[in-house]
Amino acid sequence: MNGFYWLASYPKSGNTWLRLFLASLSKGGIPIDINNKQFDTSVGALRLPFDQFLDIESTDLTVSEIISYLPRKYEIEAASANKPLFRKVHDAYLITPKGEPLFPPAITLGVIYLVRDLRDVAVSFAHHLDKSIDQTITMMADPQAMMSSEKKRQHTQLPQFLYSWSGHVESWLDAPGIRRLVLRYEDMVAHPVGCFGDAARFLGMESLPSMVDAAVEAVRFEKLSAAEDANDFVERPSTVTKFFRRGVAGGWRDTLTLEQSARIESDHGPVMRRLGYLP
Amino acid sequence: MDSDYTLCGWRVRSELALPELLPWVGEQREPDVVITVGRVTPPATPPIHTLPFSQIWPDGGYLFTLETVGRYWVTSGKMVVIEPVGNARETDVRVFLLGTIFGVLCHQRRLFPLHASAVRMGMGAVVMAGDCGVGKSTLAAGLRQRGYPLVADDMTIIQVAPSHTPMVLPSYPYQKLCLDVLDMMEIPAVNEMVNRPGQPKYHILAHDGFETTPLPLLKMYIVYRRVCKSPYSIEKITQGAAMASLDRMLYRRIAGHQIVPKSELFHNVSTLVKTTPMYHLFINERESLSSLDRLVAAIEEHSQGEVCK
Numbered sequence: 112m113n114g115f116y117w118l119a120s121y122p123k124s125g126n127t128w129l130r131l132f133l134a135s136l137s138k139g140g141i142p143i144d145i146n147n148k149q150f151d152t153s154v155g156a157l158r159l160p161f162d163q164f165l166d167i168e169s170t171d172l173t174v175s176e177i178i179s180y181l182p183r184k185y186e187i188e189a190a191s192a193n194k195p196l197f198r199k200v201h202d203a204y205l206i207t208p209k210g211e212p213l214f215p216p217a218i219t220l221g222v223i224y225l226v227r228d229l230r231d232v233a234v235s236f237a238h239h240l241d242k243s244i245d246q247t248i249t250m251m252a253d254p255q256a257m258m259s260s261e262k263k264r265q266h267t268q269l270p271q272f273l274y275s276w277s278g279h280v281e282s283w284l285d286a287p288g289i290r291r292l293v294l295r296y297e298d299m300v301a302h303p304v305g306c307f308g309d310a311a312r313f314l315g316m317e318s319l320p321s322m323v324d325a326a327v328e329a330v331r332f333e334k335l336s337a338a339e340d341a342n343d344f345v346e347r348p349s350t351v352t353k354f355f356r357r358g359v360a361g362g363w364r365d366t367l368t369l370e371q372s373a374r375i376e377s378d379h380g381p382v383m384r385r386l387g388y389l390p
Numbered sequence: 391m392d393s394d395y396t397l398c399g400w401r402v403r404s405e406l407a408l409p410e411l412l413p414w415v416g417e418q419r420e421p422d423v424v425i426t427v428g429r430v431t432p433p434a435t436p437p438i439h440t441l442p443f444s445q446i447w448p449d450g451g452y453l454f455t456l457e458t459v460g461r462y463w464v465t466s467g468k469m470v471v472i473e474p475v476g477n478a479r480e481t482d483v484r485v486f487l488l489g490t491i492f493g494v495l496c497h498q499r500r501l502f503p504l505h506a507s508a509v510r511m512g513m514g515a516v517v518m519a520g521d522c523g524v525g526k527s528t529l530a531a532g533l534r535q536r537g538y539p540l541v542a543d544d545m546t547i548i549q550v551a552p553s554h555t556p557m558v559l560p561s562y563p564y565q566k567l568c569l570d571v572l573d574m575m576e577i578p579a580v581n582e583m584v585n586r587p588g589q590p591k592y593h594i595l596a597h598d599g600f601e602t603t604p605l606p607l608l609k610m611y612i613v614y615r616r617v618c619k620s621p622y623s624i625e626k627i628t629q630g631a632a633m634a635s636l637d638r639m640l641y642r643r644i645a646g647h648q649i650v651p652k653s654e655l656f657h658n659v660s661t662l663v664k665t666t667p668m669y670h671l672f673i674n675e676r677e678s679l680s681s682l683d684r685l686v687a688a689i690e691e692h693s694q695g696e697v698c699k
Contacts, residue, residue, distance in 0.1 A: 146617065159521050166644040167443050170522055170566075171485050173586050176458060183442040263569040263590050267523050345617045349676050 113192050114218035115185065116314050118152060119200045120225035121279045122258070123235035125296040126199055127346060127354075129225060131330045132307050133197065136318055140325025145338045146345045155185070155198035156259065156269040164188055174260070174270045179208045181269070182215045189218040195315065201258055203274040204282040216288055223310055224283045227296035228388045229276050230363035230375050241350040244371055251276045252378040277382040284385075295386065297360040303327045332358030394421065397492070398501070398547055398559045399604060406472065406480070410488060410564050412597060423468055423495060425487070430463040430473040439648045444490075450649040452494045459483060462491050467498030485585060488562050489545070493642040496547050497649045501559070502658045503641035506546035506610075508558050509538040510601045514608035515558035516693045517546050518671070519639045524613045525673060528571050531594075532686035535575065539601040540565065545641050548607060550658040555606040556665060563600035564593045574679050607662075609693055611671040612639070621677050622685055624692050625670045632663045 120126040134148035135141060143149075161169050161177070164187045169177055189196065205213050229251065237247040250256050256273040259266035273279055284293065292313040299306045308323045318326075336355040339347070347354040363372065376389060383389040394414035395402045401414050403421035432453045437445035445453045454462040459482045460474035470491055474483050496503040506519035507530035516538075518526045527543050534540050542561035549557045569590045572579050577594060585591040612627065612635045627635065636659045640646050646655065662668075669692070673685065 158523065162522060163643070165443060166441055166642055168489055168522070170589070170591060171489055171586060172456075173458070173588055176456070180442055187441070261590065263573070264571075265523055265568055265589075265591060343617050345675070349678070 113195060114189050114220040115155075115214070116195055116197045116220050117155070117200050117214055117222045118197060118225075119202075119204070119222055119283055121227075121232065121273065121276050122201055123232050123239055124225045124227040125294070125299055126201075126225055128299065128330060128332075128335075128358075129223065129294070129307070129310060130197075130199060131335065132310070132326050133314070133316065135326035135329040136307075136311055136316055136322060140318075140322040140329060142329045142334075144342075145335060146342060150197075152197045152199055154268055155200040156181075156202065156271050158267055158269050160184070160188065161269060164191075169269060170265055175208050177269050178205075178213065178272070181213055182207065182209075182211055185215055186218060195220055197314070200271075201273065202271040203279045204286045205272055205274070212286070219289060221290040221292070221313060222283065222286075223292045223294060223313060225294050225296065226280060226386055228360065228363065229379055229383060230367055230372055230388075231296070231360065232276070233371070233375060234363050234366045235356065238356060239348065239351055244367065248371060248374055248378070251375075254278055275378075277379045280382050280386070300358075300360045396602070397423070397562060398496070406483065406487070408484065408488075410484065410562055410593065410595065412563055412600070412602070423470065425470045425472065427472050427474070430461040430471050432463060439644070441644065444645065446645060446648045450498050452498075452645060452649070454486065454490055454494075456486065459486060462486065464491055464494050464498065467495050467500075470495070479587075481582070481584075482586060490642060492562070493545060494645050494649070497642065497646045500650065500654065502548040502550055502662070503646075504546045504548065504636070505544070505639045505641050507543045507565075508541040508546045508561075509533045510541055510605055511538055511608065511690075511693050513606065515541050515601075515605040516608055516689075517542075517548075517558065517610045518613055518689075519546070519610060519635070520613035521639075524615055526613060527565050527567055528679070528682060529613070529686060529689065531565055531567055531571060531575060532682050533689065534565075534596070534599075536686060536690060538690075539599050540596045541601045541605060543596070548658075548662065549604070550661050552661075556662055557604040558607050559604050560600070560602050563597050564595045566591050567594055568592075570679060574682070607666050610662075610666050610668045611689065612668065613671045613673065615673050615675045617675045618672060619674075621674050621681055622688060623670075623672045624688065625672070627668045627670050629663050631670075632668045633659050635668075636662060 130152040134150040135143045137150040158169050161184050164184050207213055233247050237244045252275050254275045258271040259268040260270040294306055304327050307327050311318055339355050344354045392403050392405050395408050395411035396414045397411055400422035402423045404425040405427045433447055437447050439446040452464040459478045463471045493503045504519050506517045507526040508515045508517045509530055518529050520526050541558055543565040547559040547561055579592045583593040
């Protein structure tokens with residue numbers, strides 16, 4: 112059966128790390144070129160495939176029209192494939208204006224949903240957006256937050272609704288009828304072989320333990336950072352000086368003020384507790 | 391009341407006002423294309439190809455449907471019937487008429503529409519083709535500011551014939567530019583000229599100085615963005631790569647492949663590749679709009695000679 116494995120996450124939650132691991136594992140655990148992965152885990156919201164599959168100019172469509180027709184694009188894309196497809200998505204699991212899930216259940220083989228302590232996300236996301244941490248905390252609480260929806264230029268990705276961070280998490284964790292694996296970034300850092308091995312098995316990428324070990328080693332943070340220093344990283348936004356910046360869990364303690372962490376915990380306490388980030 | 395306009399050298403008679411187009415001033419002949427507003431009635435026979443927005447029939451008849459704007463029925467490269475939804479904005483109706491429907495008309499008339507912009511340089515046209523967002527319109531706008539008349543924006547129509555050099559036909563005389571480009575070029579954005587509600591793209595009329603005559607195709611640049619060390623590079627393309635690129639850049643590609651016989655499309659592509667100097671223009675993904683002048687100067691210099699950077 113063909114369809115999609117959605118590699119879903121709120122931004123800065125470990126999605127790229129997982130995708131680079133899968134790229135290495137697909138080649139038996141060899142070191143990879145971070146700018147030429149040769150294992151397609153491209154963004155589901157890329158504009159060009161939408162235009163090509165639907166034979167339309169998405170730049171002539173409103174946001175509402177794009178969201179309404181994205182499920183059709185995914186269906187056509189799945190029907191044209193001869194093997195499962197893997198797509199990175201930052202969209203919340205939303206219901207389109209036509210009243211259907213953005214990600215059609217009939218062509219969803221499974222979801223790996225990545226989560227990360229929002230206090231660490233705030234620090235990383237602020238760097239990524241080139242905004243202050245306070246501005247980023249405000250955005251993460253905004254139920255109308257979107258990506259790739261700049262007011263002054265057209266992006267190479269289609270607009271994506273994030274919801275608030277809490278809304279994003281709940282939309283994916285509570286989506287009915289979906290085969291799902293939830294991975295916490297902190298567990299990936301502490302137990303990479305176990306976590307990435309679980310991911311591989313979930314995706315049907317059965318591999319020898321030695322290959323999983325090798326792939327985990329190939330995507331150690333220090334190696335990715337060094338690779339970016341040598342040859343840049345194609346997914347790094349122009350506003351950001353370094354994509355692979357710290358790669359740690361709990362680094363927020365060095366960076367957030369007490370007020371900032373309190374604000375995050377106040378805005379998102381219930382979901383943080385649900386995920387085990389608050390007692 | 392119907393009015394006559396010029397587009398691609400056609401006399402277009404339209405029941406719908408088309409302020410973006412220039413009035414027809416040519417010979418008094420029967421219109422080449424007729425646009426009416428009324429009920430759309432596609433054939434009862436099933437289409438040969440169906441997509442969410444479009445359906446195509448064996449004779450090339452094309453139905454475009456966008457539930458929020460209307461339905462368009464295009465036949466024979468000549469007749470367009472538009473059935474707008476009740477509350478559709480007229481500007482929205484025109485966006486798809488002068489975009490997708492115009493592209494389909496070209497396929498039905500066996501012309502070759504490309505995702506490309508074009509300007510006049512010397513005695514011919516220089517074309518910049520590429521995917522959405524790569525900067526085709528921005529480059530054309532930059533070249534216009536240097537005095538090169540606009541021939542086409544977003545969709546460039548090429549007439550490929552066995553007996554002469556491929557000709558670039560004058561398209562619609564306006565550009566679609568985003569607010570960041572308009573700000574940089576100090577061109578005011580008029581709210582009424584927004585492409586679609588909520589978008590950063592605006593229509594900028596280019597009636598003054600618009601090139602209205604067909605021009606021989608001089609050179610084509612296929613534009614890509616990539617992460618690289620230099621700001622840009624211009625490289626000659628192999629014939630094989632050029633053929634693949636041209637097919638990829640075909641406007642309304644799926645419709646074109648359904649309407650035009652494959653042998654004819656292949657012939658058009660291979661003729662263009664054999665007769666037209668073609669280059670890849672790689673622009674560094676990291677380059678900002680502030681380097682536009684340098685890029686435009688490079689295209690200007692390269693188009694007028696064979697200097698590669």
